[in-house]
Amino acid sequence: MSAHNQNESVQALYEGDQSKLYSGIMAHHTNVNSPESKAQVKKIWKIFWILLLITLIEVTIGMFFSKAMPIGIRNFGFLALTVVKAGYIVAVFMHLGDELKNFMITVLVPLVLFVWFIIAFLADGNYWLWINKDSPVHAKYEQVIKK
């Protein structure tokens, strides 16, 4: 049928020699019923339960407690839980935790840009609030924030 499947050299050009790649759980195995395989499946389901639990905690806080909590603590809590969820998805589901350290660093380092983005927008927003501090709406905004 499709010719490219039979052409080993072209395939190797695009996919690399797979036998030289991947070790650990990402290597090619044969026995799906082996203890390693079962341990990996167990780990996947464990991460699923962790993600579900974190989501349930977030939703419970969002539904019942978010009005009663100080806004700073609430937001920090939500963001921290979000980062934990993202970490589990990237490390386990996307197998980044199973890659070489070199590769992990290569993927993660550009994300440091986000730190600058967030600092920049907070600074900009603060400046905007400062130049509008005498407007009547702004005085009420302070009340909304502080309740």
Add this chain to the structure above:
Amino acid sequence: MLHAAPMAKENVWGGGRSPYNVSYGKMMIWFFLLSDALTFGALLISYGTKRFFSAVWPDANQVFKSFPFLEGNDLPLLFVSLMTFILIMSSVTMVLAVHAGHYGDKKNVAVWLLWTIIGGICFLGCQAWEWTHLYGECNGLWGAFTTENMPFDSFQGFFNMHSPAVADIVVHHSKVAQEASHQFFNYFFTITGFHGAHVTSGVIFNMVILINVVNNTYQKRGHYEMVEKVGLYWHFVDLVWVFVFTCFYLL
């Protein structure tokens, strides 16, 4: 024996092997996802900026409180929790398909991929319902709040009117509340729409590789790396939803 360790180190970059131990295709999907993360990040950060600038903002518990067939009941965040659950679940079935691929287990790859596709379609169905519902609430999608000086009762339902300070701004400075509604919904439809487009293309990719799996394409190739690459894309879609969920429904 003494020079064994330095030798091994040199060999990593000495050619003849992948220094990162990944194939070209897999490395490129990672870098694509990185650029996509920057795009979503830009959208979410500009949403955050607009929100930070605004005195009032629609309250998620007021905007997202409906559930199919239970309209009119006050059920904040319940529907989006269901959507989140569906997407996390489909991420799990995808990683199980990838796992089966590592073992060359064709049947399980096909079964788990099928579940992933079903999960993706369910999520898109939920999103279609939510958009239709909000279309009804706003009388439009993008730009539904652009008419000058709209009466405050056309958007007060989105705000937490139990807070006297918020209610005061919505009633007496309705322009501020109208602008906030305008921005909230424009960003909501843009970002969830962009995410939904990713889910749609992810479902299509999953269907393509499911057909290939059934046709033994990867069995002949000797490995299921393609499942892993599409899996990376699918998990990324789940990852973005985690942030969309926090930004729109929780914060």
